Amino acid sequence: VTDESITIGGQTYAADAFTNVTPTILEKTTRQLHLLPTHPIAIIKDRISSSFPGFKHYDQFSPVVTTKQNFDDLCFADDHPGRSVTDTYYVNNKIMLRTHTSAHQSQTLAEADRLLITADVYRRDEIDASHYPVFHQMEGAELFDVNTVVQDVRKILETSGSKMSSTGAATAATGAVAAATTSGNAIHTTDTTVISAENPKQDCHSEEVMLATADHLKHSLNQMIRNLFSDEKELQVRWIDAYFPFTSPSWEMEIFYQGEWLEVLGCGVIRQDILNNAGKSDKVGWAFGLGLERLAMVLFGIPDIRLFWSTDARFLKQFQPGQIQKFKSFSKYPPCIKDISFWTVPGFHENNFCEIVRDVAGDIVEDVRLIDEFTHPKTKKRSVCYRINYRSMDRNVTNAEINEIQERLRATVVDKLKVELR
Ligand code: PHE
Structure with missing residues (x-):
């Protein structure tokens, strides 16, 4: 992503090796x-x-803050895990989306x-x-x-x-x-x-x-x-x-x-x-x-x-200022379940995988779960299998449309994580 720039709220920032904000996340800032x-x-x-x-x-x-504001000023140690790129969204090495x-x-x-x-x-x-x-x-x-x-x-x-x-x-x-x-x-x-x-x-x-x-x-x-x-x-x-x-x-x-x-x-x-x-x-x-x-x-x-991010009137029309009242759920649609298995590479982190799932599939994913993992006795390579539960909050999804998303996910995982599908 180097040589690129990121624009948030009308401000432009230079990208660098730390950059890991995605379009899906940046949309939420508005x-x-x-x-x-x-x-x-x-x-x-x-x-x-x-x-x-x-x-x-x-x-x-604005959600865009410096690492000084989010960490240094608050006495976070230099090696505090919260600073890691697997936990935090960076615009670049000095600028980030606040974590708190x-x-x-x-x-x-x-x-x-x-x-x-x-x-x-x-x-x-x-x-x-x-x-x-x-x-x-x-x-x-x-x-x-x-x-x-x-x-x-x-x-x-x-x-x-x-x-x-x-x-x-x-x-x-x-x-x-x-x-x-x-x-x-x-x-x-x-x-x-x-x-x-x-x-x-x-x-x-x-x-x-x-x-x-x-x-x-x-x-x-x-x-x-x-x-x-x-x-x-x-x-x-x-x-x-x-x-x-x-x-x-x-x-x-x-x-x-x-x-x-x-x-x-x-x-x-x-x-x-x-x-x-x-x-x-x-x-x-x-x-x-x-x-x-x-x-x-x-x-x-x-x-x-x-549901908080829903723009569906069936959600938004239920509430009035100053009133706490119980939410009336609208019908749940059936899930569509797909598995994906691959050999991981050194440095593989589940959050990076989940990030790709979000980016490719968006809010249609309800749940991602590691259902199987093993290490090959000879090659010592680690294999993982994730079960992805696709379900829309407000409509029926078709198997054909989910197959298409799953195919795109498989291609993106190989491209971005350099893993080998099984
Ligand atoms: N910032 C902390 C968090 O996000 C919560 C916190 C705020 C704790 C103020 C102490 C004082 O988990």
Whole structure:
């Protein structure tokens, strides 16, 4: 792809050996689902932002960012796997499609102490009903004066009937807030996380300051999730320890849905370096980032992530601004299943294969699954067989049309991946 150029949103960029954005992905940058008032993504976005009154809300940022914004500014190590071309869409070696809304933390923290960021984000990923290479995130952050955060948070928590977590213990728990807000409207929150060497406070923060910040963070997010799920009869929520390069300590919130714990957000105490670089060295703060599709799928009962991208009126006409209501599915059409087997080559990565499937076949592919693999005892060559499930969301597909796509896929796989079909 070298010697070519890529145009996104009227801007032209030079391609290089890193370039791996595809036309299918670039088309998505113009859709801006979070800005369509009747779209489930925007409805959830508005509902969440109502839990953060007075926060400055940024929702117009271009998805094209620098690797500095997406990684370096957020303290990602040079060899962090997230930087790899198999996981990230690069325009060229310096310019990429953001993989998270945190890419805008530095610039927005320089401007505001209480902020939200909503945007489309891009990740090369597997194909199934809950993964799509484009999705939407909402970021939130709040800063406090280092010198008053302890009193400020104590006052806020007292008003809502909660107590602060206590300092002193080697493994100070931050669960005090969760316990106090557990019995509201049948939303059960458990928090068994501990501050430890695996999930430490930053050296520059006193334990008191870190705990006050963490308590306020969990308090705010517990309130947000209760507000969001206020119509649900029952909800189980839990906090678990996590790791992010740009927060410490860090946590994830999960909700129990259809027999599984679903990760809904990541959060933590912002790395002080990030605040210092934003000119906010007298502040301490928290940040979170959540996935809007996950929450919308649960709240609207939307079974397949591709539906968010539908332009079918049977989907779009179902929703009204401000209203969370259950999605009425339209009929499912029968699938058409095709297998493809090939000898892989060194450096073969499944995401590269999936990328070609998306490019050749688009949204007509519901699922790609590795159903067989083996290594030849003599030649040591590895053979894989992928099963591709073709199914349209809104019409019957014919075997003839799928055969044609499958033929094109086979040719493209040989051409691009240099593998040998079996
Ligand atoms: N950016 C993180 C992600 O995409 C989420 C996050 C945001 C975590 C802010 C901590 C603080 O997974």
